[in-house]
Amino acid sequence: MIGMRMRKALTGISLAVLLTLGSAGCASGSGGSSGGSSGALDPAGASSSGSDASPAADATQSAAGVQSFTFPSGVQVQFQTQLPASGPQRTAVIGYENYVDSMWAAVSTGGANTTYEKYIGGNALSFANSLISEFRNGDDKLSGTVVYFDISVPQTFYGESAVVQSCVDASGLNMVSAATGKVTGTVFDSSYQHYQEQVAVGKSPAGYWTVSHTENSPASSGGAAGDCI
Amino acid sequence: MNSVRNTHVRNRHGRVRRSGIGSIGIRVAVPSMLLAALAGAFVAGPAAAPALAAGSGSGSVQPPTSATGSGSSNGSTYISSIGGGTSAGGSGTPWTPPPCWIQPFFPQTQTYKSGDPSGSQTTDADSYYSWFVSQGAPATESPAQVAAEFKSIQNRKAPAGWTGPSHIEADDVWWAVNWTDNTTGFACAEGLAAENKLSNTYIGLEPPLQNGQQSPLTGAISPYVLSQIARAEITLPKISVVTSPPGTAAKAAVVNTPTYVAVNYQGQMDPSKTKTAYLWGLAPIWASVQATVTSVTVSAPGLFSSSKGFGTPGQTCAAVNGQATPACSVTFTSPSNSNAPDNLTVTVTWKVTWSTSGGTGGTLNSGSQSSTASVTVDEIQSQS
Numbered sequence: 001m002i003g004m005r006m007r008k009a010l011t012g013i014s015l016a017v018l019l020t021l022g023s024a025g026c027a028s029g030s031g032g033s034s035g036g037s038s039g040a041l042d043p044a045g046a047s048s049s050g051s052d053a054s055p056a057a058d059a060t061q062s063a064a065g066v067q068s069f070t071f072p073s074g075v076q077v078q079f080q081t082q083l084p085a086s087g088p089q090r091t092a093v094i095g096y097e098n099y100v101d102s103m104w105a106a107v108s109t110g111g112a113n114t115t116y117e118k119y120i121g122g123n124a125l126s127f128a129n130s131l132i133s134e135f136r137n138g139d140d141k142l143s144g145t146v147v148y149f150d151i152s153v154p155q156t157f158y159g160e161s162a163v164v165q166s167c168v169d170a171s172g173l174n175m176v177s178a179a180t181g182k183v184t185g186t187v188f189d190s191s192y193q194h195y196q197e198q199v200a201v202g203k204s205p206a207g208y209w210t211v212s213h214t215e216n217s218p219a220s221s222g223g224a225a226g227d228c229i
Numbered sequence: 230m231n232s233v234r235n236t237h238v239r240n241r242h243g244r245v246r247r248s249g250i251g252s253i254g255i256r257v258a259v260p261s262m263l264l265a266a267l268a269g270a271f272v273a274g275p276a277a278a279p280a281l282a283a284g285s286g287s288g289s290v291q292p293p294t295s296a297t298g299s300g301s302s303n304g305s306t307y308i309s310s311i312g313g314g315t316s317a318g319g320s321g322t323p324w325t326p327p328p329c330w331i332q333p334f335f336p337q338t339q340t341y342k343s344g345d346p347s348g349s350q351t352t353d354a355d356s357y358y359s360w361f362v363s364q365g366a367p368a369t370e371s372p373a374q375v376a377a378e379f380k381s382i383q384n385r386k387a388p389a390g391w392t393g394p395s396h397i398e399a400d401d402v403w404w405a406v407n408w409t410d411n412t413t414g415f416a417c418a419e420g421l422a423a424e425n426k427l428s429n430t431y432i433g434l435e436p437p438l439q440n441g442q443q444s445p446l447t448g449a450i451s452p453y454v455l456s457q458i459a460r461a462e463i464t465l466p467k468i469s470v471v472t473s474p475p476g477t478a479a480k481a482a483v484v485n486t487p488t489y490v491a492v493n494y495q496g497q498m499d500p501s502k503t504k505t506a507y508l509w510g511l512a513p514i515w516a517s518v519q520a521t522v523t524s525v526t527v528s529a530p531g532l533f534s535s536s537k538g539f540g541t542p543g544q545t546c547a548a549v550n551g552q553a554t555p556a557c558s559v560t561f562t563s564p565s566n567s568n569a570p571d572n573l574t575v576t577v578t579w580k581v582t583w584s585t586s587g588g589t590g591g592t593l594n595s596g597s598q599s600s601t602a603s604v605t606v607d608e609i610q611s612q613s
Contacts, residue, residue, distance in 0.1 A: 122365020122415075123293050130290055155413060157329075157420025158447075163413050189291050197292065200412045202419035204367040205430070212365025213415045216292035 065094040069105040081151035089153040092162035095201040095209025103128040108142040124214040145172040161202035167228030191218040196225035329408035329417035332450040337401040340383035354403045355379035361431040393428035405432040452585035456516035459502040466496030473553040476604030484608040489553035520579040533559040564608040
């Protein structure tokens with residue numbers, strides 16, 4: 001079963017619409033979500049199903065620039081904020097989402113999916129590699145859902161780069177023993193079950209946006225991060 | 230790596246810069262000061278990437294931590310305001326230094342040397358490029374290609390696709406981005422580098438500036454930008470109140486007897502900061518920001534009848550060796566309640582001024598700090 005990357009800012013969308021769009025475009029991949037949802041829609045109008053098992057569907061569903069990823073069963077990445085309508089804010093958030101998706105795709109496959117190397121640099125790459133290393137030997141598997149919400153772009157620079165800020169709820173992510181299937185621990189330590197992430201994203205010479213720097217504050221630290229719980 | 234550069238042809242010692250494709254980019258107006266090369270002494274850039282801390286649980290990790298609103302560079306800590314946030318009772322206009330700028334880094338003669346890149350942003354141009362990529366910027370060419378291009382430029386031979394000065398000369402200067410805060414600063418730096426279409430993506434060779442000439446680069450360092458950076462580096466000292474007598478139960482102040490009050494400044498009383506951009510062949514540019522105490526006020530509402538010296542021009546009321554002196558005093562007119570000492574609040578206000586080598590300057594918003602001390606006041610009664 002293929003997990004999914006989904007966007008959940010869909011409260012105003014009826015199930016009928018979901019089903020209609022799902023049957024029209026979500027096809028095999030996202031419809032088989034471990035979470036049981038009937039498909040993920042990009043609130044901007046395009047689906048952002050994470051499955052890349054159906055490339056044709058992805059091509060029509062994904063917002064331009066948003067790459068689709070396949071996640072193992074039981075793993076979900078959710079974005080609960082709409083993509084900005086246009087401009088560098090939109091491309092910056094797309095870059096951020098590609099960073100997030102590609103990192104978790106790599107983590108959930110024990111490093112087999114290496115697409116993240118395209119979207120991540122600097123200390124963000126170190127962070128991703130550290131996470132991946134936790135799962136590389138195959139003793140544990142990633143399980144559960146990580147939720148990104150209140151995604152914003154507080155600053156853009158010359159249309160070429162931006163700061164993206166997001167709240168992260170990682171409380172639903174676990175490490176599961178590959179042998180027994182039992183939960184062996186959380187992915188992040190206790191202080192980072194809910195945290196705020198701020199990243200620097202910039203346009204690469206190839207045209208897509210990449211994350212080069214990340215800073216994170218636990219929600220328990222208060223301030224703006226305190227809203228991330 | 231070489232990028233198409235905005236069109237701008239400038240004469241430089243009879244040489245003409247090659248025109249690129251496109252229109253003239255928006256340029257930031259800078260004060261009427263020459264801008265020229267900076268030495269490595271004024272190099273900020275990001276602090277090292279936050280270390281990924283080991284998790285507390287099995288298999289648990291921790292995301293890179295936040296700098297909690299302030300960045301650091303070159304050993305200096307930047308604050309986001311003058312006065313505010315440095316101690317209880319502080320106030321001041323919130324202040325954020327410019328997130329990034331572009332400045333001269335190296336002369337052409339420091340382009341490349343055998344064994345590069347060194348891994349440092351302060352040694353030469355190719356090493357800066359490699360260091361910038363290591364911070365997270367996408368590499369545009371293989372390390373071998375990068376080395377070959379910089380080596381060619383070091384030898385004053387334009388590599389293929391070159392968009393820098395038409396004739397590479399020893400007095401050309403490498404300009405590169407710099408910044409003060411990790412995430413925002415680096416994002417700004419990436420954007421600024423792209424905006425300026427630098428000859429080597431993240432660092433660009435430019436003709437030298439003449440006296441009085443302004444750099445056409447967007448976000449170029451200037452005396453004004455220097456003053457902004459200097460201002461952001463100023464931290465007003467925390468203060469505490471000392472009195473004589475100390476005002477404790479055992480050594481209480483006395484009604485109708487002067488109580489000396491002084492401010493203990495934890496740090497420089499009148500802090501200042503000067504940032505200098507060292508030049509090659511031209512006078513350096515600098516900016517200085519000075520905070521000066523302009524008033525000290527003392528209040529203990531309804532409890533003293535007069536004060537001496539507070540607020541007088543030139544009167545500092547500063548503690549000497551941590552002790553209050555007769556320079557400033559208050560006289561209490563009634564004793565403390567038996568179970569509650571009185572609160573004596575001292576507020577210090579600083580005037581903040583800036584000046585630059587270009588003759589520009591002015592007054593910035595003032596800052597203030599307050600501190601409160603508990604003072605027990607006794608009444609001596611004669612026995613007849």
